[in-house]
Amino acid sequence: MGLIFEKKIKITEEHIDLNNHVNNVQYVKWVEEVAGEHWDTVKDHLSFPFDIWMLLDHHIQYKRQVYLGDVITIRTYPKPPEGIRQPRKVEFYCNDILVVDSLTLWVFIDRETQKVKRLDAGWLELL
Template identity: 25%
Template sequence: MKWALPDPFVTDIDVTDEAIDAYRHVNNSEYLRWIEQISWAHSEALGLSLKRYRELDRAMVVHRHELDYLAPAYAGDALQLATWIVACDGRFSITRRFQLQRKHDDKMLLNARTWFACVALSSGRPKRLPDEYRTIYGNAIVEE
């Protein structure tokens, strides 16, 4: 696969019938669900699991999603979804970028970006990134 940025964190997706909508292609909400899944998988691979989030009383919550749907996916398609951390302000936020491609023809199906804000799990109020988040997410940044 040709990715826009180097060293992506990648997951494979096999499109099932449950993902298909009345238009006979993958429903838009599935793309968002896949983005959430790969975000968690990447964070866990970096060492920040949900358990660790809870221990630190911090969470990275979605502030904004931007999804550009470029082409549809269909039942039976084998896809690859990639993500990168492209920004960490060291205070309150990180930004992820995503690309979704179909394997058999390398067709780009989606470009997306999500901005996350740090909050305390106990209150839901904005809180500074813990040192651990700053270090782990900051060291994972890929320059655009």
């Protein structure tokens, strides 16, 4: 378990666009994937493992290009809740340089009622 989750990915042809660098849409996919993978590693240690996250807002900054054969490190972590919204940072590094920076806002949904569930800021201390 942990507040910060990291994953490494080696860039392959499937990630490359016509400009010979990682396609911007690929980063958006990774943001959602890594958030889900992080949740999967911690949810069973919490009292609400069956509830789900829904993405509300997504902001991403592309700072540098990444190319075929590069290895990136994706680092993600939730920030303290803002009311019903749960911010999450996702940072992409190549050779220890920040190349893409993302901030997403999520809401937590009670699986049974399908209603938004407010999480107390203390939930982050359980990670």
